[in-house]
Amino acid sequence: MPRQNYLFTSESVSEGHPDKVCDRISDEVVDLFFRESAKAGIDPYQVRVACETLATTNRVVIAGETRGPKLSPAIIEETARQAIKAIGYEQDGFHWANAKVEVLLHAQSVDIAQGVDAAGNKDEGAGDQGIMFGYACRETPELMPAPLYYSHKILEVLAKARHAREGDAAKLGPDAKSQVTVRYVDGKPVAATQIVLSTQHVDADLSSDDVRAIVEPYIRKTLPEHWISDKTIWHVNPTGKFVIGGPDGDTGLTGRKIIVDTYGGAAPHGGGAFSGKDPTKVDRSAAYAARYLAKNIVAADLADRVTIQLAYAIGYPEPLSIYIDTHGTGRVPEEKLELAVPQIMRLSPRGIRDHLQLNKPIYARTAAYGHFGRTPDADGGFSWEKTDLVDKLRASFN
Incomplete structure (x- = not known):
């Protein structure tokens, strides 16, 4: 019989987290190959992309293996820059226009290709073991675990407000992390016992209390009614100032x-x-x-x-x-x-x-x-x- 009464915690990270910047660039490259293949009349079943990205202070390295349309490094570079711009990075240590972008993509290994490609009576095989x-x-209408679902939603709502320059949310930066601890009673999520939010802010003079005043109304609207009470413990920017964010503050992969x-x-x-x-x-x-x-x-x-x-x-x-x-x-x-x-x-x-x-x-x-x-x-x-x-x-x- 599974436990019925317990606490469980999940975390999320925003689109501007260093690792998520890299995920976004890598996935933009996948999308680019599918779009350009369609333009070139290439069978989409022949597209192969395995793209890895590293990002640090004003530096992005894109490496991996591909097959499909012939795309110049300049097109890949511009794709990366537009992804960084869409996320919102225009800070001295990581700027979409100024970062150095190195593209190291090369052709897919023929040894891997022979195992994956369909040929004769052989169907397409799995790309790896x-x-x-x-x-x-049943914890949410989307049939997802509640702690993760609401950790995601907190950051998604704050990102939308930031992009829309909605009031003081315009003072927030792209990099953020959230974490929600949920109390389960009789196997069902009923309350948030702890809420953690660390978010970058562009105004260096903001204190943790100032940031909490900005984000708390959004968080309260995001979580289910009655989940937050006077017993809920908040941790908003617990280390204090968070101005240097994204790949300038921490390398992403x-x-x-x-x-x-x-x-x-x-x-x-x-x-x-x-x-x-x-x-x-x-x-x-x-x-x-x-x-x-x-x-x-x-x-x-x-x-x-x-x-x-x-x-x-x-x-x-x-x-x-x-x-x-x-x-x-x-x-x-x-x-x-x-x-x-x-x-x-x-x-x-x-x-x-x-x-x-x-x-x-x-x-x-x-x-x-x-x-x-x-x-x-x-x-x-x-x-x-x-x-x-x-x-x-x-x-x-x-």
Whole structure:
């Protein structure tokens, strides 16, 4: 029997966090390759991108392997600059126009390509070995763990206010981190016991109390009613002044916030990052598929909480194993769910790409505020958040 009364904490980081700046640049490169491939008439199934970014004081290094349209380093550089500009960095130590950008992308290894590419009777294989997890629960309408969901929302709301130059929110900078500790009673989230927010500010004279006065109204509007009380403990800019932020204050790397990207520690993580990877990389696409299936199982009322694990070997199309755990909340046997899932959705890399329509420039928007618990977009973004398998899943058990 799982614990019913406990505290659980998750964190999030803003779009201007150094690691998220790198995730954004890497995903902008993925999107660029898909956009330019479409213009050049190149089959999107032939696009390959594995892009890593490092950022530090006025320096960005972009490295990795690609295949597809011939793109000049100047185009990649401009893509990075526009991403930094959109986030809002115009400070002396990290400025979109002044930072040195080095592009070190090269062709994908032919050894990897021969395992991944479809040929003759061979289907497209997984881009690497690994395990991927998906998760869903009833803690929020989006079927996400509450501590992470609200940690994301706090930063997303503050970023929107900052970009809109909404009152004193214009005094905030791009770099920020949040953390929410949630009290669970009878297995349900009921209150925020601790709220942590560290946010960069452009006005060096602001004290921690001044920053709290700016952000607290936004946080109160973001969290559920009655979650904040006089017993809630606040930690706003607990170290004091936070003027030097972003890659000028701390070096950033692609793929270093994988728990923030997924479920905030409420579910396992396979270890592979998402950003900078095209959907042949099952680290990304199979994690999206696992979330999609878990969310649909919960939405179909077959369980209240679900964890799914998928496993792959490089060059092989089908998953090596499918594991489903409903944590004692299932209304159908887990073994039958494991048999039903691959009948409803093909879980090869190509099957996932086809079903979720992943061969599109939809990735930069995933780089901040989580890859899951988002609203599906009309152009196919966040397609893995749809609940369009509910009827098929229910029919499997009638």
